[in-house]
Amino acid sequence: MKITIIGSGYVGLVTGVCLSNIGHQVICVDNNPDKIKTLKKGRLPIYEPGLLELMKECVKKKRLSFTGSIGDATKSSQVIFLAVPTPPKSNGDADMTYVENVARQIAQHMDSYKLIVEKSTVPAETGKKIRRTINLNLAKKYKHGNKILLDFDVASNPEFLKEGSAVHDFMNPDRIVIGVESKKAEQLLREIYKPLKPKILVTNIASAEMIKHSSNSFLAMKISFINAVAQICDRVGADVLKVAEGMGLDKRIGRQFLDAGVGYGGSCFPKDVDAFIRLSEQNGYDFSLLKEVRRINDQQRHWFVRLVEEKLWNIKDKTIGVWGVAFKPNTDDIRSAAALEIIQLLQAEGAKIRVYDPKALENAKKILHGVTFCDNAYTVVEGCDCLLLLTEWPEFKDIDFVQIRDAMRQTVIFDGRNFLDALYLRGIGFEYFGTGRGKAL
Ligand code: UDX
Ligand code: UDX
Secondary structure, eight states: OEEEEEOOSHHHHHHHHHHHHTTOEEEEEOSOHHHHHHHHTTOOSSOOTTHHHHHHHHHHTTOEEEESOHHHHHHHOSEEEEOOOOOBOTTSOBOOHHHHHHHHHHHHHOOSOEEEEEOSOOOTTHHHHHHHHHHHHSOGGGEETTEEOSOEEEEEOOOOOOTTSHHHHHHSOSOEEEEOSSHHHHHHHHHHHGGGOOOEEEEOHHHHHHHHHHHHHHHHHHHHHHHHHHHHHHHHTOOHHHHHHHHHTSTTTOSTTOOOSSOOOSSSHHHHHHHHHHHHHHTTOOOHHHHHHHHHHHHHHHHHHHHHHHHHSOOTTOEEEEEOOSSSTTOOOOTTOHHHHHHHHHHHTTOEEEEEOSSOHHHHHHHOOSOEEOSSTTGGGTTOSEEEEOSOOGGGGGOOHHHHHHHOSSOEEEETTSOSOHHHHHHTTOEEEOSSOTTOO
């Protein structure tokens, strides 16, 4: 099938490359000419494991191309996926300007049946608004009085992939959710995903949009729940790792998304929780449970900074090493990363910060100022009064901690992800502080 993806970011590129990989003819569009130039040169503007190799293969097989022109791409495809950003506005609403602009441009260029599919996380009722925008902007030649003579469908097909394992998630989905208004749209989407042999749930557009909101908010709630539990563990001498394990053995609960630490970040959870709270408010419901999820998440970062302050006594002029600035491992993405806020809070107290991250340093340099960036996990700790682990990159497990110990001024580690071997570290002379590990260690 001929497919266009508009917006070649983390979501759009993974979707485009993977759809091409399962046999479709895909055009990825972006309005940023630098991104298109980079992609045409066979390079990726983002880091996502496995994506580059797959992209090169698909381009070689002539099943994947890149363009800046929505017009050409619209004309040559029957199905168009929207993967443009829906960033939060200052009042918490999702900013839908990009989606509206793209819908308008599609309308101006379409000359045959199109299925327009929302991939972006959007507020409920966006489907209706896209339909209206297209109707309003279809060229006059397709309008006859109040009648529109050009057939099109709008659908919602929310994305559930996680950065860092996005290609795997796409190829092995738990479920594909299809929100449609017509049999034709359903059939086209079923056909597109057929090679993956997925479990498909078909529903109306509003329900599909709600599934996305509810799934992300529920996962965020799991994280805040375990972070609240971790706070109590610290006070009563329990170990949150054991508590999560014990809870997770109950199949109804499950172990995933019960890792306590400095809280969730990324381009989805913070924004989606905000947007769901706003959406509920606008519809006359106070979703106070979600407000608490957000508050607990914010509080975790501040609690972590207070812990560092308490243990270092004075922050001013202390040198603090940081491992990891990406919002999670295996990505270069730092959007709403806990590390950014923690670093800035410590800088405000007068700390000197040294940072290392395997993939996210270039992005971090654009945001963090007055920080020393280091190119490996060893140099970053030189002369440090403490080390903070803020992203659980696998390579941090394989470090020679004796070397780290000898390079530091004070051997104190704050593990914001409960990732390191606390007993071993204490055994070789570190003071180790995790999250919710209580007196259990
Ligand atoms: C984005 C949104 O953040 C998310 O809410 C949504 O679910 C999917 O799209 P992501 O892919 O992570 O997620 O964002 P980003 O990496 O910023 O990619 C968006 C791309 O769209 C960028 O490359 C940007 O240049 C492009 N874009 C933006 C357009 O092509 N046209 C526009 O009008 C606006
Ligand atoms: C999320 C959803 O998982 C995905 O389904 C959706 O499509 C997009 O949003 P993503 O943001 O890429 O994916 O990463 P995810 O693995 O969900 O992690 C989000 C944040 O939560 C990260 O900052 C991570 O460190 C944090 N997290 C995750 C925890 O703090 N504890 C956990 O147990 C799990």
